[in-house]
Amino acid sequence: MASTDSTTVAKDGSDLxxxxxxxxxxxxxxxxxxxxxxxxxxxxxxxxxxxALVLAVWQALVSFKIVDDPxxxxxxxxxxxxxxxxxxxxELLGYIWTSVSRGLLGFCFALLIGTPLxxxxxxxxxxxxxxxxILSGLQSLPSVAWVPPAVIWLGLNNSxxxxxxxxxxxxxIANGLVxxxxxxxxxxxxxxxxxxxTGLKGTWHIVLPAALPGYVAGLKQGWAFSWRSLMAAxxxxxxxxxxxxxxxxxxxxxxxxxxxxxxEAILLILxxxxxxxxxxxxxxxxxxxxxxGLLVKS
Amino acid sequence: xxxTLAKAADGTESATHAARIDHVSKSFAGPAGxxxxxxxxxxxxxxxxFVTLLGASGCGKSTLLNLxxxxxxxxxxxxxxxxxxxxxxxxxxxxxxxxxxxxIELALKLRGMPKAERRERxxxxxxxxxxxxxxxxxxxxxxxxxxxxxxxxxxxxxESNLLLMDEPFAALDAITRDVLHDELTRIWRETQVSVxxxxxxxxxxxxxxxxxxxxxxxxGRIAREWTVGIPHPRRIEDTAVAELSVExxxxxxxxxxxxxxx
Numbered sequence: 107m108a109s110t111d112s113t114t115v116a117k118d119g120s121d122l123x124x125x126x127x128x129x130x131x132x133x134x135x136x137x138x139x140x141x142x143x144x145x146x147x148x149x150x151x152x153x154x155x156x157x158a159l160v161l162a163v164w165q166a167l168v169s170f171k172i173v174d175d176p177x178x179x180x181x182x183x184x185x186x187x188x189x190x191x192x193x194x195x196x197e198l199l200g201y202i203w204t205s206v207s208r209g210l211l212g213f214c215f216a217l218l219i220g221t222p223l224x225x226x227x228x229x230x231x232x233x234x235x236x237x238x239x240i241l242s243g244l245q246s247l248p249s250v251a252w253v254p255p256a257v258i259w260l261g262l263n264n265s266x267x268x269x270x271x272x273x274x275x276x277x278x279i280a281n282g283l284v285x286x287x288x289x290x291x292x293x294x295x296x297x298x299x300x301x302x303x304t305g306l307k308g309t310w311h312i313v314l315p316a317a318l319p320g321y322v323a324g325l326k327q328g329w330a331f332s333w334r335s336l337m338a339a340x341x342x343x344x345x346x347x348x349x350x351x352x353x354x355x356x357x358x359x360x361x362x363x364x365x366x367x368x369x370e371a372i373l374l375i376l377x378x379x380x381x382x383x384x385x386x387x388x389x390x391x392x393x394x395x396x397x398x399g400l401l402v403k404s
Numbered sequence: 405x406x407x408t409l410a411k412a413a414d415g416t417e418s419a420t421h422a423a424r425i426d427h428v429s430k431s432f433a434g435p436a437g438x439x440x441x442x443x444x445x446x447x448x449x450x451x452x453x454f455v456t457l458l459g460a461s462g463c464g465k466s467t468l469l470n471l472x473x474x475x476x477x478x479x480x481x482x483x484x485x486x487x488x489x490x491x492x493x494x495x496x497x498x499x500x501x502x503x504x505x506x507x508i509e510l511a512l513k514l515r516g517m518p519k520a521e522r523r524e525r526x527x528x529x530x531x532x533x534x535x536x537x538x539x540x541x542x543x544x545x546x547x548x549x550x551x552x553x554x555x556x557x558x559x560x561x562x563e564s565n566l567l568l569m570d571e572p573f574a575a576l577d578a579i580t581r582d583v584l585h586d587e588l589t590r591i592w593r594e595t596q597v598s599v600x601x602x603x604x605x606x607x608x609x610x611x612x613x614x615x616x617x618x619x620x621x622x623x624g625r626i627a628r629e630w631t632v633g634i635p636h637p638r639r640i641e642d643t644a645v646a647e648l649s650v651e652x653x654x655x656x657x658x659x660x661x662x663x664x665x666x
Contacts, residue, residue, distance in 0.1 A: 122586050126534055126549075129580055133547030297497035300473055300490065301562065302514040311510060315501040398500040399544020 180366040185373070188366045197350075202378060205336060205351035208264070209382075212271030213332045220276040220328065224283030224321075229309070238284070241277050249274030249335035253342045262345040267336060274335030275328040282324010286317030322394050326387040333379045352378065421486065422566040422598030423449040423472055428481035429623075430467055441467050443623035444481070449598050451486070451565065456601045456609035456616050458652065460660050464624030465602045469570050472600065489566040490559035494574050496551035498543045504554045505530065505539030511561035529557040532591060549580035553587065560595065569601045573608070582640055585611055589636055606649045606656065611638050616652060620659045627659055 161182055167173050168181040176184065192198040227234050227241060252273045260266040290313055298304075298312035340353020350358070352375045359367030395401040430442040441464040449455050457465045470476045471483055473491045498507050508526040517525065530538055533553040543551060552572055559567055573581045589612060592599055603609050609616045613632055620627040630652060634644045 122583065122590075123534055126583050126587070129583060130547060130550055133549065133580075134545065293493065293495055293497050294499060296475060297491075297493065297499075299475060300488075301511050301558075302488065303510075307514065311514070312499070315499070318501065397542060399542060400500075 177363060177365050180369060184366045185369045188364075188370045189374075192370070201350055201352055201355050202374065204349045205340065205353065205375075206378060206382070208267055208351065209271065209329075209333050209336045212268045212336065213275060213329055215268060216272050216275035216279055216328060216332060217325070219272065220279030220324075221283060221321075223276065224280035224324070225287070225309075225314075227280060228284045228287035228317075229313075234284075241280055241284075244273075244277040245281060248338075249331060250338035250342070252335070253339050256339070257343055262343050262348065264348065266343060267339045267348075270335045270339040271332045274331040278328040278331050279321075279324050282327060283317060283321045286320020286324070287313060289320055290316040318394055319391075319398070319400065322387075322391050326383065326391060329382060329387055330379070333375075333382070337375055420451070421448050421484070422451050422453065423447075423486070423489070423600060424482075424484045425468070425472065426482040426484070428468075428471065428478045428483060430464065430471060430476075431479050440623040442471075442478075443625045445624065445626060447617060447626065449566065449600055451598055452596045454592055454599045454601070454612060454614045456603055456613040457619060458603060458606060458609045458616055458656065459619035459624065460604060460621050460656065463619040463621040465604075465619055466570055468619075468624065469568050469600065469602050472566075473568050486565045488562070488564060489568050490562040490564040491568045492552075492555055492559045492570065492572045494571045496543070496548075496555040498551060498555055498558070500543045502543075503539065504535065504541045504543065504546065507543070507554060508558050508561045511558045515562055525561070526557075529561055530554070532560070532594070533557045533587065547580075548576050549584060552576065552584060556588070556591070560591070560597070564597070566598045566600065569599060571603055572601075574603070574605070581608075585640070586637070588612065589638075593636070606653050607640055607645065610634075610645050610649050610652065611640050618652065618655060618659070621663060628655055 164179075164182050167179060173179040189198065192201070223241075227238055249270060252270050256266045256269045256273075260269055294312055294316050295308070298308050303311045336351075337353045337356075340351045341357050344354040344357040348354070352371055356368060356371035356375070359365070359371055392401060425445055425447040428442060428445045429440065431438045431440045433439075445468060447455075457468065459465045467476070469491070471478050472485060473489055474485075475491075498504070499510070502510060505523075505526045508529055509522045512522045512525055513519075527536075527539060530536055533556055535550060535553055535557070538546065538550065538554070543554075546554065555572070573584050576584065585608065588599075591597075599612075601609075601612060610632055616630045616632060618627045618629070619625065630648065632648065634642065634648070638645055
């Protein structure tokens with residue numbers, strides 16, 4: 107009797123396991139990697155074509171003498187010559203490195219200040235009421251406005267540049283974290299509490315990781331603000347002893363009425379800004395979203 | 405206020421109740437003043453017992469579960485549990501930034517298990533819910549039924565004597581739900597954990613429980629109790645399950661009808 111009983115149970119158990127395995131297999135979605143060809147046609151080709159079109163229009167404006175004044179609009183080839191000369195003289199990477207190292211170092215300082223600030227504003231009601239609105243208000247203040255006071259306070263030096271970057275980037279980073287924390291589903295907090303994650307443990311294990319997507323969006327915006335603030339600071343406060351960054355290059359071009367150099371500087375500022383975003387922040391954002399299944403493939 | 409049941413003086417004897425709900429009432433501030441949601445509920449769950457709380461919407465069954473879980477405090481009365489209960493929700497509530505295995509390990513870590521033992525225990529728990537090999541899977545890669553099984557494994561990782569379940573299978577399709585009923589029964593019998601299971605599905609209640617407690621609505625009071633003697637393994641289509649379900653459904657309908665009369 108007992109043995110029959112146990113075999114029924116065992117049989118029932120294996121049936122159940124099989125049924126369950128079937129259900130799991132049926133309901134699990136297979137995610138396939140997109141082939142490179144498809145990525146190339148859908149994501150890489152369109153922006154390349156757009157750039158080519160801009161260059162073609164530019165060249166046409168010069169070739170057909172629609173704008174016939176090299177001091178207003180230099181030919182693409184003239185700009186290329188300036189870039190090439192700077193490269194051959196070994197100065198090009200120097201310009202870029204001066205600005206990028208300032209920008210990234212300033213951004214790292216902004217990260218160190220903005221992160222705890224954002225966390226405190228998000229979690230402490232009184233502080234949020236006190237400085238939350240100021241923090242979001244600061245985001246709409248163009249950071250170029252900080253250049254004159256920073257020069258007066260700190261003088262014409264690197265600290266002044268970093269101060270301007272901080273004032274530009276800290277509010278973005280802090281606000282990103284605040285909105286990330288605000289969007290944490292209450293269910294996660296309840297689940298965390300039943301698992302015993304309260305207080306600091308709850309912040310570390312539940313709130314911070316749950317807020318990561320908003321935080322990374324804030325970092326991305328923070329970088330854009332850092333870069334813009336730095337360029338504003340370099341253009342306004344150009345001083346030979348500070349070393350020539352991309353902003354100073356632009357200002358030098360203006361002083362020399364060298365339009366090709368001005369174009370060179372503008373293009374480099376644009377390209378470096380985009381490159382840092384594409385190489386660091388976009389992959390970071392995609393990784394965070396993809397690992398959570400939040401990146402929907404269209 | 406949830407307190408831990410006092411153990412015997414020598415500390416060896418186990419508690420006589422997994423949960424003791426003693427004359428508990430709960431009211432919330434509503435538009436018309438204080439609104440009574442739970443009225444004088446007294447209910448004990450014995451160690452190893454499987455109890456379902458059954459009721460229509462608005463009977464306060466989830467509120468009662470939150471009180472037992474210690475997420476909220478009763479307005480009157482006492483709730484005592486043997487340690488901190490584990491809680492499973494209707495939504496899987498797994499953390500999407502962690503893999504299935506790491507979700508379980510977080511529960512182990514938070515109850516103080518040393519790092520070296522966690523991985524092995526997590527694998528064991530996944531095997532218990534028949535998800536061997538799902539350790540490295542992200543939550544979004546799992547089906548609804550698999551997610552609830554990982555959530556069950558995470559709840560079991562707390563090694564609590566009491567497992568609270570708030571309509572955990574309500575969002576699943578019928579076949580998956582039926583399979584999970586079998587799984588839950590198997591795991592309950594293997595682990596001897598006490599379960600307090602909330603549902604509005606009469607057949608689910610009868611299929612799973614040793615005891616079905618029917619709550620009336622607005623305010624929630626205990627209307628009736630049934631002891632279910634049907635031997636396991638039970639099936640949802642068993643005649644005995646169906647007969648008792650019909651009886652309980654009649655009673656539940658009567659409770660609901662009362663609300664339309666005034």
